Amino acid sequence: MAPTVSWQSIQAEALRRIQARDWKPGDTIPHESVLAEEFGCARATVHRALRKLAEAGLLERRRKSGTRVPLNPVYKATFEIAIIRKEVEAGGHAYGYRLIETAQALPPPEILTLLRLPARTRLLHVVALHEASGSPFCLEDRWINPGAVPGLELADFRELSANEWLVQNVALSRIGIEFFALAADAGLAAHLQCPQGSALFVIERTTWAGSMPITAVQLIHAPGYRLTAAT
Amino acid sequence: MAPTVSWQSIQAEALRRIQARDWKPGDTIPHESVLAEEFGCARATVHRALRKLAEAGLLERRRKSGTRVPLNPVYKATFEIAIIRKEVEAGGHAYGYRLIETAQALPPPEILTLLRLPARTRLLHVVALHEASGSPFCLEDRWINPGAVPGLELADFRELSANEWLVQNVALSRIGIEFFALAADAGLAAHLQCPQGSALFVIERTTWAGSMPITAVQLIHAPGYRLTAAT
DNA sequence: GAGTGGTCTAGACCACACA
DNA sequence: GTGTGGTCTAGACCACTCT
Numbered sequence: 001m002a003p004t005v006s007w008q009s010i011q012a013e014a015l016r017r018i019q020a021r022d023w024k025p026g027d028t029i030p031h032e033s034v035l036a037e038e039f040g041c042a043r044a045t046v047h048r049a050l051r052k053l054a055e056a057g058l059l060e061r062r063r064k065s066g067t068r069v070p071l072n073p074v075y076k077a078t079f080e081i082a083i084i085r086k087e088v089e090a091g092g093h094a095y096g097y098r099l100i101e102t103a104q105a106l107p108p109p110e111i112l113t114l115l116r117l118p119a120r121t122r123l124l125h126v127v128a129l130h131e132a133s134g135s136p137f138c139l140e141d142r143w144i145n146p147g148a149v150p151g152l153e154l155a156d157f158r159e160l161s162a163n164e165w166l167v168q169n170v171a172l173s174r175i176g177i178e179f180f181a182l183a184a185d186a187g188l189a190a191h192l193q194c195p196q197g198s199a200l201f202v203i204e205r206t207t208w209a210g211s212m213p214i215t216a217v218q219l220i221h222a223p224g225y226r227l228t229a230a231t
Numbered sequence: 232m233a234p235t236v237s238w239q240s241i242q243a244e245a246l247r248r249i250q251a252r253d254w255k256p257g258d259t260i261p262h263e264s265v266l267a268e269e270f271g272c273a274r275a276t277v278h279r280a281l282r283k284l285a286e287a288g289l290l291e292r293r294r295k296s297g298t299r300v301p302l303n304p305v306y307k308a309t310f311e312i313a314i315i316r317k318e319v320e321a322g323g324h325a326y327g328y329r330l331i332e333t334a335q336a337l338p339p340p341e342i343l344t345l346l347r348l349p350a351r352t353r354l355l356h357v358v359a360l361h362e363a364s365g366s367p368f369c370l371e372d373r374w375i376n377p378g379a380v381p382g383l384e385l386a387d388f389r390e391l392s393a394n395e396w397l398v399q400n401v402a403l404s405r406i407g408i409e410f411f412a413l414a415a416d417a418g419l420a421a422h423l424q425c426p427q428g429s430a431l432f433v434i435e436r437t438t439w440a441g442s443m444p445i446t447a448v449q450l451i452h453a454p455g456y457r458l459t460a461a462t
Numbered sequence: 463g464a465g466t467g468g469t470c471t472a473g474a475c476c477a478c479a480c481a
Numbered sequence: 482g483t484g485t486g487g488t489c490t491a492g493a494c495c496a497c498t499c500t
């Protein structure tokens with residue numbers, strides 16, 4: 001028996017051919033069945049390797065037309081969304097947490113728009129500080145839709161952060177994520193112990209259970225924070 | 232014949248069970264073979280559905296131990312890396328490009344460290360501005376390793392941006408990406424036509440062909456820029 | 463050692479996109 | 482219509498990991 005061929009080895013060989021320009025941008029590459037014969041494996045094995053490359057943006061596949069190397073590839077990068085405590089601990093720091101404020105309140109209109117809720121809907125506002133080795137790490141400024149979160153009235157955010165409580169108590173289906181930079185105003189500067197005007201890195205997330213908005217949060221990181229992604 | 236069951240439908244049903252807490256965080260879910268029998272399909276079909284969910288961070292799979300719903304899920308989000316021209320055009324703006332500077336120079340030591348190049352290696356420095364409908368969109372501050380890019384001396388970055396030229400002319404295999412916020416100094420403020428001290432969103436990328444460093448670039452975006460990711 | 467997920471095969475049929 | 486990738490099956494074996 002010939003040894004079996006792994007889809008990873010085919011993926012690696014395809015990648016090599018793309019990088020070596022054996023398969024040039026714009027080219028249509030051989031059909032799955034042709035490659036299967038060349039590599040001496042089943043078509044399904046070739047299929048999986050090429051599908052992976054297509055998911056990463058390195059190939060474009062279309063029925064009938066075949067598979068081609070894109071002229072302007074659009075690569076995909078991924079990053080991980082962990083709870084903040086884990087992120088701090090992964091950095092080798094002691095995690096600290098402090099609740100700053102929690103209250104039912106009328107959110108600014110842009111929050112309601114973001115969550116597609118009617119005007120004048122009251123939400124639960126939770127503001128808390130996450131610390132790394134005693135220094136401010138990230139200010140969590142969150143609005144929670146009480147109507148979508150049963151058991152919310154029982155939650156005590158003085159010890160467990162809303163970040164962590166929601167992950168453990170709410171099943172979510174969709175997350176919208178945006179990143180931007182924000183200059184520290186007086187309040188942020190005080191909480192994050194940085195000069196007013198410092199450039200802060202903000203992650204804004206909205207989470208949904210089906211079509212029901214759960215929460216919108218801004219994670220405002222202390223100066224120096226960097227987010228790393230992988231391809 | 233019974234109609235065949237798609238892996239998407241199994242994925243959807245598994246997702247439903249996770250969200251409905253039929254399968255609770257910490258639980259071990261039934262084996263692939265059991266689910267295959269329940270759904271009346273081949274084990275491979277179940278496998279693909281569960282593998283997809285595991286890749287998204289919604290399940291944890293281990294040989295021998297089985298598949299479980301994680302207590303602290305780590306979700307994965309992805310974003311796309313397109314050439315800047317396409318990104319501007321996708322936003323409905325007219326794309327403009329202006330080369331600011333190009334020169335062989337000694338880069339700051341942190342760039343060499345980032346690219347794992349020996350001290351005092353000279354690199355090609357390219358600075359250019361990308362515009363959206365006539366306004367500054369993004370300043371591209373790039374260092375290129377000439378030794379790794381054959382044909383670089385033929386490139387003319389006055390018309391085609393280095394961003395675009397490299398995508399089309401260099402096969403790369405790995406990209407490192409980081410995001411952070413930066414306060415505009417006098418030079419950046421002038422180029423991006425914003426007040427000094429504005430909070431700017433920066434994407435820093437290093438690209439490699441195998442173990443060979445190709446280029447390091449900072450894409451310093453004008454105020455107001457937001458990066459969107461998807462889950 | 464044994465049980466689970468991970469992979470491969472050979473074949474079949476389906477669905478979409480192009481003529 | 483026709484050709485390509487996309488999927489499913491039934492079975493087999495492998496590899497990791499836990500006891």
